[in-house]
Amino acid sequence: MTEEKKELYLGYTTDKAVTPFFQEFLEHLDEERLMKSTCSTCGVDYLPPREHCQKCMSKTKMVEMTEREATCYSYVIVDFAPETLSSKQPYVVAIGEFPSGLKLTAHITNLTDMPKVGMPMKLGFAKESEGKMITYRWLV
Numbered sequence: 001m002t003e004e005k006k007e008l009y010l011g012y013t014t015d016k017a018v019t020p021f022f023q024e025f026l027e028h029l030d031e032e033r034l035m036k037s038t039c040s041t042c043g044v045d046y047l048p049p050r051e052h053c054q055k056c057m058s059k060t061k062m063v064e065m066t067e068r069e070a071t072c073y074s075y076v077i078v079d080f081a082p083e084t085l086s087s088k089q090p091y092v093v094a095i096g097e098f099p100s101g102l103k104l105t106a107h108i109t110n111l112t113d114m115p116k117v118g119m120p121m122k123l124g125f126a127k128e129s130e131g132k133m134i135t136y137r138w139l140v
């Protein structure tokens with residue numbers, strides 16, 4: 001796998017190879033707006049957004065995610081990170097569950113203690129580093 005493809009997989013790039021749908025998601029993210037998608041036919045929500053509904057294959061519509069508070073559904077502590085994230089190890093990746101039931105996987109970047117399932121988390125936005133795009137993360 002080339003370096004370029006690895007970056008695309010992580011979703012941290014505005015590489016020209018991204019689809020227009022994903023490009024729109026990234027542009028909103030850069031304005032600190034997290035988007036979900038809603039199926040125009042059956043109304044199912046997807047987070048992160050999917051361009052087509054998994055149940056009925058209809059096209060979805062991108063809608064802003066307004067929920068900010070979630071609880072920790074699950075987490076992992078990453079001690080052995082891939083090369084691109086090795087400077088951040090060990091780090092914690094958590095699945096947060098919003099009151100609507102939608103779940104989102106992201107890093108927790110401000111932990112001072114061990115994470116706990118059920119702890120409250122808040123959606124935050126920041127750049128990984130200068131010159132990078134804004135990404136979402138969990139804050140505790």
Ligand SMILES: [Zn+2]
Nearest residue numbers: 039042053056
């Ligand atoms: Zn559908």
